[in-house]
Structure formats: C-alpha cells, structure tokens
Amino acid sequence: MKAFQIKAGAGLAGLERVERASRKPDANEIRVRIDAAALNYRDLSFAKGQFFNPPDYPLIPLVDGCGDVVAVGTAVTRFKLGDRVITSYYPRWIDGPLSFGKTAVSFGAQTDGTLAQELTASEEAFAHAPRTLDAIASATLSCAGVTAWNALFVAGAIKPGASVLLLGTGGVSLWALQLARTAGLFTIITSSQDEKLERARSLGASATVNYRKTPEWQEEVLRLTGGKGVDLVVEVGGEGTLARSLKATGPGGTIVVIGRVSGGGGVSIEPGALIAGAKRLVGITAGSRSMLEQLVRFVDVNEITPNIDKVFPFDEAPSAYEYLEMGRHFGKVVVDIRA
Numbered sequence: 134m135k136a137f138q139i140k141a142g143a144g145l146a147g148l149e150r151v152e153r154a155s156r157k158p159d160a161n162e163i164r165v166r167i168d169a170a171a172l173n174y175r176d177l178s179f180a181k182g183q184f185f186n187p188p189d190y191p192l193i194p195l196v197d198g199c200g201d202v203v204a205v206g207t208a209v210t211r212f213k214l215g216d217r218v219i220t221s222y223y224p225r226w227i228d229g230p231l232s233f234g235k236t237a238v239s240f241g242a243q244t245d246g247t248l249a250q251e252l253t254a255s256e257e258a259f260a261h262a263p264r265t266l267d268a269i270a271s272a273t274l275s276c277a278g279v280t281a282w283n284a285l286f287v288a289g290a291i292k293p294g295a296s297v298l299l300l301g302t303g304g305v306s307l308w309a310l311q312l313a314r315t316a317g318l319f320t321i322i323t324s325s326q327d328e329k330l331e332r333a334r335s336l337g338a339s340a341t342v343n344y345r346k347t348p349e350w351q352e353e354v355l356r357l358t359g360g361k362g363v364d365l366v367v368e369v370g371g372e373g374t375l376a377r378s379l380k381a382t383g384p385g386g387t388i389v390v391i392g393r394v395s396g397g398g399g400v401s402i403e404p405g406a407l408i409a410g411a412k413r414l415v416g417i418t419a420g421s422r423s424m425l426e427q428l429v430r431f432v433d434v435n436e437i438t439p440n441i442d443k444v445f446p447f448d449e450a451p452s453a454y455e456y457l458e459m460g461r462h463f464g465k466v467v468v469d470i471r472a
C-alpha cells in the first residue's frame with residue numbers, strides 16, 4: 134500500500150512517500166481502507182519535533198481518518214466488512230477518566246497513523262462514522278472534533294444558554310463554534326482577520342473580536358458579556374493568550390487549556406484571580422472513544438457539517454502540511470487518500 138512516513142523532528146521536508154506491506158489483522162484487529170485523513174496542528178508539531186514521546190524511527194503520520202472495514206480478525210465483534218469507521222485518537226482510551234496508560238499511544242505520533250491507504254489496528258481503536266457525513270467530513274472528528282466536545286461538554290460541563298469564548302478560527306475552535314451554537318450557547322470567537330470573523334458569523338457566532346486590531350481583547354469580551362465575563366474559554370492559544378483568557382472569564386467560569394498556537398512558554402498567573410473568582414483551570418488531551426461516540430450521535434441528530442477549508446489529493450500531502458503551516462485556513466485541511 135502507498136503511504137507517507139516521517140520521523141519526529143525531521144521537518145516538513147522529511148515527509149517521504151513509501152510503499153508499506155499490507156498486514157493481515159490479528160484476531161482482535163480490523164483492517165480499514167482509509168479514504169480521507171485530516172491534518173491537525175499536532176501533526177506540524179510532530180514534524181518539528183515538538184511532540185511528546187515520539188519513537189526514534191519514522192512512522193505514518195496523522196491521527197484523523199475515515200474509511201471502510203475491508204478485513205476483520207476472527208474475534209472481532211464490533212464491526213463487520215463494509216462498515217464505515219473513524220479512528221479514535223487514543224486507541225487504548227475507551228472510556229472513563231484518563232490515565233497515562235490510556236494516553237501513552239496515539240495514532241500518527243507513537244504508532245502508525247492514517248496517511249496511508251490502509252490502517253490495521255485493534256477494533257477498540259475505531260468508532261462508527263456519522264451516517265450523515267461523507268468520508269472527508271467524517272475524517273475531522275477524531276482530534277479537533279472530540280477535543281471540542283470534551284472541552285465544552287465533559288471538562289467544561291457547559292449548560293445551554295451559557296457563554297463561551299473561542300480563540301482563533303482553527304480546527305478545534307470552529308468545531309467548538311458549531312457544537313456550541315447547536316447546543317444553544319452564546320459564542321464569542323476571535324481571529325486575526327476580519328474576513329474570517331465574517332465567515333464565523335455566517336456559521337452562527339454571536340459576537341466576534343479581531344485580536345490583532347484589539348490586543349486587549351479580554352476587555353472587549355467583558356464588554357460583550359455585560360462586564361460579567363464568559364462561562365468557558367476553549368483555550369488553544371497558550372503563552373500569548375492564557376492570562377487574558379483568565380481575565381475574560383467570569384466568576385465560577387472554566388478555562389479549558391488545550392493548545393499553544395501562540396507559544397508554549399511559561400505564563401504568569403496570579404493565584405488570587407483564580408481564588409477570588411472561583412475559576413477553574415483544566416487541561417485536557419483529545420478525548421476517549423466514548424466521547425467520540427457521543428460526538429458522532431450529536432452530529433447525526435443535529436446534522437452538523439464541519440467546515441472543510443481545503444482538500445488535497447494523496448500525492449500532495451506535503452502541500453497540505455505547508456498550507457496548514459501558513460495559517461490561512463478556516464476550518465479543516467483534509468487529504469483525500471483516494472484521489
């Protein structure tokens with residue numbers, strides 16, 4: 134089968150097109166013909182050597198994938214031939230609270246991922262794909278989708294009518310916008326570009342702030358919430374945004390710490406701001422398969438279509454990486470493995 138492989142830290146130039154042998158599934162495994170694989174910021178981080186615990190040999194990158202089951206092991210019970218499935222971010226995190234054992238391995242970072250014609254892995258590492266979405270759209274749930282779900286409804290435990298702040302218009306933030314609007318939340322989203330904010334409004338954002346033109350954007354968020362502050366922040370910015378996110382959060386609110394697109398360095402936070410405001414600072418990492426299955430149900434019931442920015446054919450996967458790195462995208466960047 135055709136595949137790309139890369140060694141952590143090799144840079145985007147290290148992506149190489151290879152032939153890999155097709156593998157017969159073990160008793161508890163399924164083989165999936167991958168139709169589409171989506172990129173995430175973490176895949177850039179992996180290429181640049183900024184990811185946790187990578188192996189010292191090249192592996193097939195990307196975690197997001199959707200395709201059909203083409204072979205099943207003798208003991209497989211959850212899937213049959215022809216089922217359409219999506220990958221679960223952590224093959225060993227099925228349900229319940231996170232443990233280091235459950236999150237030690239993720240596709241495309243510690244074990245082979247989805248930028249290939251096939252993926253053979255334990256049946257536990259997959260969920261049924263949404264019946265309302267095609268393969269390209271379904272391929273965006275495994276990382277950005279489940280992370281947004283976890284941030285809003287699991288770690289964030291947000292209630293209808295509450296307010297949420299979303300930073301930038303990347304994959305996680307736009308998934309969070311679409312889920313939050315569907316759940317009846319007041320949504321404020323920021324971006325560096327007015328054109329992207331316009332598009333976010335057409336996706337249902339309640340209010341928007343240009344963080345370049347308004348560097349003290351936390352003040353604008355306070356104004357937009359009548360001085361109260363938001364109930365929840367989906368914090369993907371890190372170093373350059375976390376302290377402001379804390380200020381933009383109202384009493385009893387939660388900051389779900391997810392990413393570091395503005396830098397991963399240390400941040401100075403006054404303990405008093407958390408104590409006096411009874412605010413919660415919670416880190417999350419993707420989500421369990423059970424959370425992914427909840428997301429699939431929510432997507433199907435509400436017929437949510439994730440925002441796809443651009444689709445690249447398989448051979449142009451390196452261009453997809455470069456395009457994501459440029460940061461011009463609005464929503465997800467996907468590789469069509471069939472094209």
Ligand SMILES: NC(=O)c1ccc[n+]([C@@H]2O[C@H](COP(=O)([O-])OP(=O)(O)OC[C@H]3O[C@@H](n4cnc5c(N)ncnc54)[C@H](OP(=O)(O)O)[C@@H]3O)[C@@H](O)[C@H]2O)c1
Binds near residue numbers: 306457
């Ligand atoms: N913890 C987890 O489990 C988990 C899961 C998924 C992702 N992540 C992390 O979350 C972050 C976002 O991932 P992603 O895949 O959604 O990224 P992405 O699609 O590449 O989005 C990047 C976007 O971030 C925005 N941005 C850049 N600098 C910003 C700043 N200073 N303030 C506000 N927004 C800024 C930009 O939006 P505009 O162009 O609109 O300005 C940019 O388009 C990454 O750090 C990623 O590693 C973590």
